[in-house]
Structure formats: C-alpha cells, structure tokens
Amino acid sequence: MIFFYYQFFHFPIFLAIADGLIYHILFAGVGLGLWYAVRYSQMETNHIGNLLVNHLTAVGITMALVLAFGFYTLSAIPVVKDGYGLMFQSTFIWRVLVGIIQYIIVVLVYYLMMYYLNFIEKMKMEATLKTNMKAAELNVLKSQINPHFLFNSLNSISALALGEPAKARDMIEKLSDFLRFSLSEKPNAIRLFAEEIDNINRYLDIEKIRFGDRLVIVKDLSSKCLDALIPSLILQPLVENAIKHGVSESIGRVEIRITADCFHGFLKMQVENDCEEKPRLNKSGSGIGLQNIKQRLKLVYGRDDLVNIRHEANKFSVILSIPQHDKNDTRYSY
Incomplete structure (x- = not known):
C-alpha cells in the first residue's frame, strides 16, 4: 500500500x-x-x-x-x-476498496481458524464418546461373566455342603479371595500375564476342591511371556469353559492344558481340554464365556480374528492371540 x-x-x-x-x-x-x-x-x-x-x-x-x-x-x-x-x-475510494479486501481476508482466516478449532473439539468429543461407549460395553460384558461364574461356584458349594462341609468351607474362602480380586479390576484394565496366571491359580484352587483328582492341570508357560500385557480377567472364562465341557461332562480324569508363548508380536495362549467327540456348546449358558471374550478383544484391539476355536480328536482348544505393541521388545521376533 x-x-x-x-x-x-x-x-x-x-x-x-x-x-x-x-x-x-x-x-x-x-x-x-x-x-x-x-x-x-x-x-x-x-x-x-x-x-x-x-x-x-x-x-x-x-x-x-x-x-x-x-x-x-x-x-x-x-x-x-x-x-x-x-x-x-x-485516495478515499482506494482506501475503502483495500479496507474491504483486508476485511474479507481477515474474516476468512478467522472462519478457517474457527472451523479448525471446532473440528479438533469434535474429534476430541468423538474420541471421548467412543472411549465411554467402549467402557460401558466392557462393563456389560464383565457383568455377564461374574454372575455366570458365581452361579456355577455356588452350585458347587451347594453340592459339597451336605457331604463334605470342610471342602465347602474351604471353597467359600477361596471363592471370596478370587471374587475380591476379580471385582476390584476395572473392566478395561490391562495387566501383566503373570498377574492373570496368579488369578487363574486362585480359580483352579476352587475347582480342584470340587473335582479333586478328576481335574489334572498341565501348564507350559514361556517365562518370556510373564510380563506381556493382556486384558484383565480374559483367561478365566476359557479355563472355566474347559472345565465345564471337560471335567463336568466326564466321569474319568480330564487333563486341562494351559500353554503360552510369545512370537511375531503376539502373546499366544491356548487352553485345551479332553472332551467328548461333539462338545455340546449350545447348552444353556455355555456360550457366554467364549462369546464374551471375542467381544472384549474386539473392543480393546479393534480386531475380530484374535480367537481361534479348534476341535480335533476328542480335544477341544481355544487359542487367544493378544497383540503386543512394543516393537522394540526382542522377545516377540518381529
């Protein structure tokens, strides 16, 4: 000018x-x-x-x-x-024309800034909404598992109370410890695999009281996986399902095998049990645990291919693939 x-x-x-x-x-x-x-x-x-x-x-x-x-x-x-x-x-007309052009430029810049700020705010709100919805869905899924497990455990205690009251009392104490730990966990919490195994051991202590020598547990857990990260309470429904369709439906000894290893960026966990030739997975209540796990993993990781179910030669197994996001960790051999 x-x-x-x-x-x-x-x-x-x-x-x-x-x-x-x-x-x-x-x-x-x-x-x-x-x-x-x-x-x-x-x-x-x-x-x-x-x-x-x-x-x-x-x-x-x-x-x-x-x-x-x-x-x-x-x-x-x-x-x-x-x-x-x-x-x-x-120069009056010239000044007015230049002023109008400057006004238009300033206003357009302000509108662009405003739309950018609104866009960022909407993105934040959408992210918060998605997080809240995910947490709400996980809460619903957790509320399905806990009553289901509690119902099965109380049935076991009821069966033991008449014939073996000492075992029933011991089972109540162990059940109390297990539920205290489980219910204190947030539904979307991520924790160490070693902590999840500790919780599974609490659960197995309860079931061993119920089934005695009929229940045989074999674990093959790679030590390099103990500090891998997994969603809390994700393994217990698998073990419960294996016991339900293995030990509960058999009169002999049944072996439950729990294995875990880390490779290709995943923690691979498998729970396998002996079972009849055609497992009755449609029995009322039996599908809650596996379906729950599928939904939880999809919510947490955004993938629906992390659960693999196999049934071969009287062996039923469920394999979980839990992504591990630390690509600098050499344990996973990327």
Missing part, C-alpha cells in the same frame, strides 16, 4: 510510509475485535441473509473507525497536516 501511495498517487515518501503504517496498525487493532464477531456468529444456525447484514454492518463500522482515526491522527502531525485532506479525498 505504501508503494501505491508513493508510485501512483505521488505521495511524499515520508507521508506514504506514515500513512501506510498508521492505517495498517489501526486495521490490525480493529481486526482483532472481528474474531469475536466471527466466533459468535454461527454459520450453521444463522440465515445467510442475517450473516450478510451482520458483515456489511461490521465492515462499515470497521472502515469508519479506521478511516476516521487514521485521518485525525495524520492530520495532527505537523509535517503532513498541510494538504493531507486533499490527499485523503483523492
């Missing part, structure tokens, strides 16, 4: 510089206030006619303030006050 005043309107160089600086400083000051006008004028809710009227009013007020203050400021400078009125009149 200083160049145009000097080159095309033949302003003295000092006047061109003073005029350009003062008007730009004034416009910048008034322009800061335009942010609030843009911020609180919602394009989504306001009619286009109302927005047009608002901005025409705003640009009129802006130009009036800038031109008035600029004129009186420069007119007060002794060096330029003589003849400045004539110069101002000759």
Whole structure:
C-alpha cells in the first residue's frame, strides 16, 4: 500500500510510509475485535441473509473507525497536516476498496481458524464418546461373566455342603479371595500375564476342591511371556469353559492344558481340554464365556480374528492371540 501511495498517487515518501503504517496498525487493532464477531456468529444456525447484514454492518463500522482515526491522527502531525485532506479525498475510494479486501481476508482466516478449532473439539468429543461407549460395553460384558461364574461356584458349594462341609468351607474362602480380586479390576484394565496366571491359580484352587483328582492341570508357560500385557480377567472364562465341557461332562480324569508363548508380536495362549467327540456348546449358558471374550478383544484391539476355536480328536482348544505393541521388545521376533 505504501508503494501505491508513493508510485501512483505521488505521495511524499515520508507521508506514504506514515500513512501506510498508521492505517495498517489501526486495521490490525480493529481486526482483532472481528474474531469475536466471527466466533459468535454461527454459520450453521444463522440465515445467510442475517450473516450478510451482520458483515456489511461490521465492515462499515470497521472502515469508519479506521478511516476516521487514521485521518485525525495524520492530520495532527505537523509535517503532513498541510494538504493531507486533499490527499485523503483523492485516495478515499482506494482506501475503502483495500479496507474491504483486508476485511474479507481477515474474516476468512478467522472462519478457517474457527472451523479448525471446532473440528479438533469434535474429534476430541468423538474420541471421548467412543472411549465411554467402549467402557460401558466392557462393563456389560464383565457383568455377564461374574454372575455366570458365581452361579456355577455356588452350585458347587451347594453340592459339597451336605457331604463334605470342610471342602465347602474351604471353597467359600477361596471363592471370596478370587471374587475380591476379580471385582476390584476395572473392566478395561490391562495387566501383566503373570498377574492373570496368579488369578487363574486362585480359580483352579476352587475347582480342584470340587473335582479333586478328576481335574489334572498341565501348564507350559514361556517365562518370556510373564510380563506381556493382556486384558484383565480374559483367561478365566476359557479355563472355566474347559472345565465345564471337560471335567463336568466326564466321569474319568480330564487333563486341562494351559500353554503360552510369545512370537511375531503376539502373546499366544491356548487352553485345551479332553472332551467328548461333539462338545455340546449350545447348552444353556455355555456360550457366554467364549462369546464374551471375542467381544472384549474386539473392543480393546479393534480386531475380530484374535480367537481361534479348534476341535480335533476328542480335544477341544481355544487359542487367544493378544497383540503386543512394543516393537522394540526382542522377545516377540518381529
């Protein structure tokens, strides 16, 4: 703008510089206030006619303030006050046009900033909503498992109470320890595999009281997997399912095998049990645990291929693949 005043309107160089600086400083000051006008004028809710009227009013007020203050400021400078009125009149239309263009640019920048801020806010709200929904779904899934397990355990205690009250009392104590630990866990908590195994041992102590020598547990757990991370309470439903369809439906000794290893970025856990040729998985209540695990893993990891069920030659097994995200960990051989 200083160049145009000097080159095309033949302003003295000092006047061109003073005029350009003062008007730009004034416009910048008034322009800061335009942010609030843009911020609180919602394009989504306001009619286009109302927005047009608002901005025409705003640009009129802006130009009036800038031109008035600029004129009186420069007119007060002794060096330029003589003849400045004539110069101002000759460039008035030019000043208005430049001011309108500046107004449009500033307003467009403000609208872009506003939409960017709104977009970021919406993304944060959506992320929070998804997290809350996921936590709510996990709470529902957990509430399905706990009553289901408690129902089975109380049935076992009831069966022992008449014939073997000492075992029933011992089972109640172990059940109390197990539930105290399990119910204190948040539904979306992630913890060490070693801690999950400790909890499984509490559960197996309960079932060993119920089934005695009929239940044989074989564990083959790689030591490098003990500090792997898994969703809390994810393994207990598998072991419960294996016992239900292995020991509960057999009159002889049944072996439950729990294995775990880490490779290719996954913790691979397998629970295998001896079973009849065609396991009755459709029996009422029997599908809650496995279905629950599938849904929980899908919610936590966003994948539906982490549970693999196999039935071969009187052996029924469920394999879980738990992603491990630390690619710098050499245990997983990426």
